[in-house]
Amino acid sequence: MKLLNCQIDNERFIGLLDNNRTINLSKALKVYSTIYRGEDWFFNSIEDLLSLDNPEFCLKKVADFIERYNLKESLYVESFKTLSPIIRPSKIIALGRNYTEHARETGYNPPEEPIFFSKAVSAIIGPEDAIVYPECLTRVDPEAELGLVIGKRAKNVSKEKAMEYILGYTIINDVTARDMQTEDLKMANPWFRSKSFDTFCPIGPYLVLKGYIRDPHDLNIELRVNGTTRQKDNTRNLIFKIPEIVSYITLHMTLEPGDIIATGTPSGIAPVYPGDTVEIEIENIGILRNTVIRG
Numbered sequence: 001m002k003l004l005n006c007q008i009d010n011e012r013f014i015g016l017l018d019n020n021r022t023i024n025l026s027k028a029l030k031v032y033s034t035i036y037r038g039e040d041w042f043f044n045s046i047e048d049l050l051s052l053d054n055p056e057f058c059l060k061k062v063a064d065f066i067e068r069y070n071l072k073e074s075l076y077v078e079s080f081k082t083l084s085p086i087i088r089p090s091k092i093i094a095l096g097r098n099y100t101e102h103a104r105e106t107g108y109n110p111p112e113e114p115i116f117f118s119k120a121v122s123a124i125i126g127p128e129d130a131i132v133y134p135e136c137l138t139r140v141d142p143e144a145e146l147g148l149v150i151g152k153r154a155k156n157v158s159k160e161k162a163m164e165y166i167l168g169y170t171i172i173n174d175v176t177a178r179d180m181q182t183e184d185l186k187m188a189n190p191w192f193r194s195k196s197f198d199t200f201c202p203i204g205p206y207l208v209l210k211g212y213i214r215d216p217h218d219l220n221i222e223l224r225v226n227g228t229t230r231q232k233d234n235t236r237n238l239i240f241k242i243p244e245i246v247s248y249i250t251l252h253m254t255l256e257p258g259d260i261i262a263t264g265t266p267s268g269i270a271p272v273y274p275g276d277t278v279e280i281e282i283e284n285i286g287i288l289r290n291t292v293i294r295g
């Protein structure tokens with residue numbers, strides 16, 4: 001089940017991908033809840049679903065309802081803007097050097113413990129927005145990463161229970177001001193600013209619910225710039241796997257519903273320039289495509 005946040009004029013709604021078409025799921029949820037619950041569910045974005053105890057169970061019921069009563073034709077939407085699947089999480093946490101070859105290409109050994117940092121939430125853009133290349137920078141790199149979306153509040157979670165806290169998966173481009181990051185590393189300064197320029201966090205287009213990905217540690221991941229492949233790997237090569245990542249982060253801080261974790265990028269990092277088109281493809285999730293423009 002692939003969900004997306006959509007917008008037509010000023011109206012936002014949740015979309016459900018149905019082969020190559022999109023169903024207005026917000027509308028379906030409203031009809032379903034009126035009939036079966038005697039109240040309206042106003043869920044205009046994926047984040048709103050996080051108020052449900054079990055969003056996946058509920059969405060499955062609504063999908064069955066659409067099917068059973070043949071409602072698809074009345075729910076299809078044709079032209080809309082796709083937004084980030086999570087618009088304003090409480091935080092974005094990203095893993096550093098979580099693929100061995102990538103750690104080596106940046107001059108480091110693979111870490112013994114997860115390295116994590118934050119990106120500013122204000123850097124989030126959707127799949128149809130442009131990455132703005134600031135004038136003050138000389139090198140900007142895209143980074144292909146599998147994204148996790150947290151489904152319920154998580155604090156001190158064990159590795160064994162960690163997967164229960166995941167709502168689903170998405171694609172993240174952890175755009176990085178590499179020149180600035182290299183300078184900051186030399187001075188032992190944080191990575192925050194080099195990771196957080198406006199537009200440096202494209203996300204989407206889909207949130208794939210957890211139950212629909214058989215094994216998140218066996219997904220091909222690829223980054224292409226103007227059609228040429230630069231990064232190509234598989235999530236089986238993540239050094240720290242998803243349960244360990246979630247458990248480790250929650251030893252330090254509470255993860256809130258909707259929080260986003262970028263799991264780290266494979267080797268093959270290289271710069272982009274204004275005019276370039278960046279595509280990240282993750283098997284069974286989709287393609288995140290953004291163009292780069294001059295700031």
Ligand code: MG
Pocket residue numbers: 094095096143145174262264265
């Ligand atoms: Mg990264």
